[in-house]
Amino acid sequence: MTMPIYLDYASTTPVDPVVADKMMECLTTSGKFGNPASRSHVFGWEAESAVEEARADVASIMGADPREIVWTSGATEANNLAIKGCAHFNVRRGKHIVTSRIEHKAVLDTCRQLEREGFELTYLDPDASGLIQPEMVSEAIRQDTTVVSIMHVNNELGTRNDIASIGKVCRDRKIFFHVDAAQSAGKTPIDVEEMNVDMMSFSAHKLYGPKGIGALYVRRKPRVRIEAQIHGGGHERGMRSGTLATHQIVGMGEAFRLGREMLGSETDRITRLRHRLWTGVADMEEVYLNGSAQQSVPGIINISFAFVEGESLIMALRDLAVSSGSACTSASLEPSYVLRALGLNDEMAHSSIRFSIGRYTTEEQIDDTIKKVRRAVGKLRELSPLWDMFKDGIDLNQVEWSAH
Amino acid sequence: MAYSDKVIDHYENPRNVGKLDDTSKFVGTGMVGAPACGDVMRLQIQVDSDGVIEDAKFKTYGCGSAIASSSLLTEWVKGKNINDAEQIKNTEIAQELALPPVKIHCSVLAEDAIKAAVRDVRGKQGI
Ligand SMILES: Cc1ncc(COP(=O)(O)O)c(C=O)c1O
Ligand code: FES
Numbered sequence: 330m331t332m333p334i335y336l337d338y339a340s341t342t343p344v345d346p347v348v349a350d351k352m353m354e355c356l357t358t359s360g361k362f363g364n365p366a367s368r369s370h371v372f373g374w375e376a377e378s379a380v381e382e383a384r385a386d387v388a389s390i391m392g393a394d395p396r397e398i399v400w401t402s403g404a405t406e407a408n409n410l411a412i413k414g415c416a417h418f419n420v421r422r423g424k425h426i427v428t429s430r431i432e433h434k435a436v437l438d439t440c441r442q443l444e445r446e447g448f449e450l451t452y453l454d455p456d457a458s459g460l461i462q463p464e465m466v467s468e469a470i471r472q473d474t475t476v477v478s479i480m481h482v483n484n485e486l487g488t489r490n491d492i493a494s495i496g497k498v499c500r501d502r503k504i505f506f507h508v509d510a511a512q513s514a515g516k517t518p519i520d521v522e523e524m525n526v527d528m529m530s531f532s533a534h535k536l537y538g539p540k541g542i543g544a545l546y547v548r549r550k551p552r553v554r555i556e557a558q559i560h561g562g563g564h565e566r567g568m569r570s571g572t573l574a575t576h577q578i579v580g581m582g583e584a585f586r587l588g589r590e591m592l593g594s595e596t597d598r599i600t601r602l603r604h605r606l607w608t609g610v611a612d613m614e615e616v617y618l619n620g621s622a623q624q625s626v627p628g629i630i631n632i633s634f635a636f637v638e639g640e641s642l643i644m645a646l647r648d649l650a651v652s653s654g655s656a657c658t659s660a661s662l663e664p665s666y667v668l669r670a671l672g673l674n675d676e677m678a679h680s681s682i683r684f685s686i687g688r689y690t691t692e693e694q695i696d697d698t699i700k701k702v703r704r705a706v707g708k709l710r711e712l713s714p715l716w717d718m719f720k721d722g723i724d725l726n727q728v729e730w731s732a733h
Numbered sequence: 734m735a736y737s738d739k740v741i742d743h744y745e746n747p748r749n750v751g752k753l754d755d756t757s758k759f760v761g762t763g764m765v766g767a768p769a770c771g772d773v774m775r776l777q778i779q780v781d782s783d784g785v786i787e788d789a790k791f792k793t794y795g796c797g798s799a800i801a802s803s804s805l806l807t808e809w810v811k812g813k814n815i816n817d818a819e820q821i822k823n824t825e826i827a828q829e830l831a832l833p834p835v836k837i838h839c840s841v842l843a844e845d846a847i848k849a850a851v852r853d854v855r856g857k858q859g860i
Contacts, residue, residue, distance in 0.1 A: 710791055
């Protein structure tokens with residue numbers, strides 16, 4: 330079996346071979362296998378210095394002090410730690426939290442849990458291009474608001490929020506600001522000072538590092554205090570206990586170092602590939618870009634092919650590894666909540682595909698993708714009664730459907 | 734989602750794709766589903782004066798299993814009397830295509846479509 334073309338880098342990325350080599354040096358007797366917390370021998374010291382080097386590499390992607398980095402198992406845990414930890418610590422100040430409808434489930438489900446505990450949540454709707462505007466945040470803030478959590482880059486659309494302006498709103502009102510940056514590290518510049526960010530979540534596996542490791546940035550000046558969610562030996566200044574996974578941490582450090590180095594060149598290259606893909610399909614009829622053409626990272630492009638159902642499109646595109654905005658199974662006939670939040674109707678949401686381009690994507694792969702997409706969309710439209718009706722000038726919104 | 738070979742075959746080479754003249758009183762049309770649900774199936778049959786199905790055509794907006802269910806159904810109903818055609822059960826379709834449980838509703842849609850098409854042509858003929 331020949332493997333499909335991988336265009337799902339927003340879901341996860343392969344580990345860069347340079348990163349894998351460095352991880353391998355932290356496992357066996359000939360490597361740095363020691364416990365970084367062991368203070369009494371060289372095995373521990375070596376592991377600790379590898380961990381601290383990685384901490385500095387991760388910190389420098391966002392212009393932070395290494396002491397502001399807390400290792401976690403990924404962005405999911407970082408989001409949990411930041412939002413629950415900060416909300417709980419500041420519960421006497423208030424119980425209101427502001428977030429958006431297009432956050433990752435790791436944020437939304439964390440917020441749902443806080444609602445069950447008696448917190449009040451405001452979920453902001455994005456504008457039609459998928460962006461959360463600073464004014465929306467400003468208007469939602471109340472006397473008792475303690476935490477605002479808004480993502481930097483959206484994982485389905487690639488849209489990039491103006492974090493610096495939202496951060497300023499929060500700083501002016503003395504509210505803690507958390508940002509999920511799982512999709513933005515190494516894809517767009519980050520500076521926690523300029524952006525007025527108090528807490529920021531990261532994941533290694535979105536940037537050619539291993540799965541199962543991430544980090545939370547927690548500001549020291551002015552100090553942000555959070556309640557630990559995992560208790561134990563008091564690692565990570567008490568914020569996250571558990572023996573540090575040296576090989577994972579070293580992998581994340583190296584991945585972030587490479588990601589920072591390659592940011593400029595990769596942005597240029599991937600921007601060209603994105604442009605090539607979009608112009609290659611956009612001249613077909615009834616093809617729409619979801620999200621913002623201006624304010625987004627180049628690596629994620631979400632397109633609706635009207636009158637073609639997403640799952641059949643994915644099936645026709647079996648030689649491509651992409652994601653669909655549709656989840657039409659009898660268990661859940663729900664199109665993506667992110668696309669719905671943009672105001673897309675169900676059909677358009679069902680008809681969408683997310684292509685995500687990354688470090689190993691080539692021009693030939695994009696050209697191949699364009700050919701396959703054009704063929705598949707053409708074929709499925711031939712099969713589509715909706716396309717027939719559209720071509721006959723029938724307004725589908727006027728038809729009385731027998732919903733089932 | 735792994736598809737069975739039969740689903741893939743019908744999906745790759747759908748049988749009887751097309752449209753029949755809906756204004757003819759010998760043509761019955763069944764349109765079921767809704768775009769918002771992610772599936773719309775249009776099944777048409779053309780009958781002779783004895784109610785035997787001479788031709789059948791479909792177009793489907795939906796997942797691969799929905800496309801395969803409707804394609805298979807057009808094959809099955811051709812040559813059948815409408816009284817027999819409307820007895821076809823979704824379970825037979827699901828079994829033939831080896832549909833997994835989450836895809837059963839795609840075959841239900843096909844059963845609904847043939848029933849609706851038969852009802853339509855009966856109405857037109859006043860029988
Ligand atoms: C925006 C966003 N946040 C959080 C996560 C979860 O990250 P992790 O897999 O590291 O827990 C992801 C990836 O799935 C993501 O895209
Ligand atoms: S038509 Fe909805 S899953 Fe098959």
